[in-house]
Structure formats: C-alpha cells, structure tokens
Amino acid sequence: MEQKLLNGLSPAESAEVLALGTRLTVRSGGSLFRLGDAADRVFLIERGRICLSFPMLVRGQQEDILFEEKAPGETVGWSAMVPPYRFTLSAIAPLETELIALPREALTAYCERAPEIGRRISLNLAILVGQRLQLVQAMWMREIQRTVESRSQPAAAAR
Amino acid sequence: MDMLVMGLCFTLIGLAVAMLAFVAATRPETLRPAEQPEQLAAKPAAARFFSERIAIPAAPAPSIHIPVAALLLEIENHVRLEQAAAESFVAFPSHAQLHSKTTSRFVN
Numbered sequence: 001m002e003q004k005l006l007n008g009l010s011p012a013e014s015a016e017v018l019a020l021g022t023r024l025t026v027r028s029g030g031s032l033f034r035l036g037d038a039a040d041r042v043f044l045i046e047r048g049r050i051c052l053s054f055p056m057l058v059r060g061q062q063e064d065i066l067f068e069e070k071a072p073g074e075t076v077g078w079s080a081m082v083p084p085y086r087f088t089l090s091a092i093a094p095l096e097t098e099l100i101a102l103p104r105e106a107l108t109a110y111c112e113r114a115p116e117i118g119r120r121i122s123l124n125l126a127i128l129v130g131q132r133l134q135l136v137q138a139m140w141m142r143e144i145q146r147t148v149e150s151r152s153q154p155a156a157a158a159r
Numbered sequence: 160m161d162m163l164v165m166g167l168c169f170t171l172i173g174l175a176v177a178m179l180a181f182v183a184a185t186r187p188e189t190l191r192p193a194e195q196p197e198q199l200a201a202k203p204a205a206a207r208f209f210s211e212r213i214a215i216p217a218a219p220a221p222s223i224h225i226p227v228a229a230l231l232l233e234i235e236n237h238v239r240l241e242q243a244a245a246e247s248f249v250a251f252p253s254h255a256q257l258h259s260k261t262t263s264r265f266v267n
Contacts, residue, residue, distance in 0.1 A: 058227060065234055067238060068242070131249070135242065138249055142245065142248075145258055
C-alpha cells in the first residue's frame, strides 16, 4: 500500500518510517479517536475505511455528522503533528480497518536524524493540511453565499 | 248566445294554455330543490378540502416530524454534496463553481 504521507520516499525509506509505527486494527464501528482527545499519533490507513465526523446538536441531542471518508493510503490524525496536539474531529471505522500508528515523538526524532526524509514528509503533510484548508474554505464560502442569498431575497421581494 | 259560448271556450282554452305554460315554467323550479341537496352536500366537502389543504402548509409540524435518522441522512447527504462541490472548486477555481446551486434537500 502506497501511503500519501510517504510520497517521494524510496521503498527502503518508506519501510524505515513505517517501522517506527505499530500496526493496529479497529473493529467495525469502533472508535479510533474522539474530538478533544490528546493527539500523539498519526494514522496511515492500510485497509478498510475511516469516517471523520464532527458533533452537531440535532433537536437537543448530540449527533456525529460525517465530514470526510478516508480510504487506504490516506492519513488521518495529523493533529498529532500540529500544536496544540488535540483532535478536532472524531474518527470511527465503518468496517474493520487496519492502520499504522506513527508516534509523533518517534517520527520527529527520525526526521531530525534524516532531514531530507523529514523535508519530504513535511511537504506531504503540508499538502494534506493545505487540501483540507482549501476544501473547508470553499465549503465555508458556499455557505456564506447561501446565507447572503437567503437574507437578500426577502428584501428584494419587499421592494 | 253562440258568441258567449265561443268566448267562454276561448277563455277556457286560454286559461288551459296559461296553466300549461305556468306548469312548464315552474317545473324546473320544483326540480331544483331536489338537486340542491346534492350541491349543498358537495360544497361543504369542497370547502373542507380546501381548508385542510391550507392547514397543512400553515403548520410548521412537517419539518419537526421528520425522524432524526432521516434528518441526519439529509445532513450527511448535504455534506457529501457540498464536499464534492468544494472539491470541484478547488480543482478548477471559478466564480461559477463557487456559486453553483446545490440540489441538497437540506437547504432547498
């Protein structure tokens, strides 16, 4: 499985990085992390699927709303690399899912020892974070546009 | 005498014609009451129909009565559609992509 976080690394380099982590399996419906939890590991999906969700109050009850679905090769939990190291979404496995958990401390220590690999991993991480930022920005702009339209419609009708 | 009898005959014939004409003229009038109950029965039914039709949108209840599971499904579908629209925008940024209307039932 080619991992996006390790794009640009040779197979040997990728194997070295992956060896820093531990393999873990989340059963179907199981939780990988919850919003607000301390984030000290980045997860690379090897098999299965991870659903990222955020909490929303629906009729007074807190419900998890799906935000993103991640497939094998993708990375979840990059909050572990960004201060204040807290997860800002919740992650559950809709089916049995296998992941590699990379501890922040081990990864950063390795990147300091191998700066070129560290640079490539940082670049891949920046792409990951940038894509999320662009996506959320576009969704937010569309939401604001809809709000503007809904607010200007009654005023236009009154004229 | 003959003239008197003739005049009487003409009077009787005229009276008979007048009566026939009166009966003919008043027959539909007498039938209407028989038909009226049907119309009267139909009218209230129509009025109830319209009043019920009006009452449905006036009540805010339908949105409240959507089961939570169905509402969550709508929200999830909305997020997926918005994410797809946002991904299209990020791939090819343009005003049209950004302001494209959604088919999501959640906001329509």
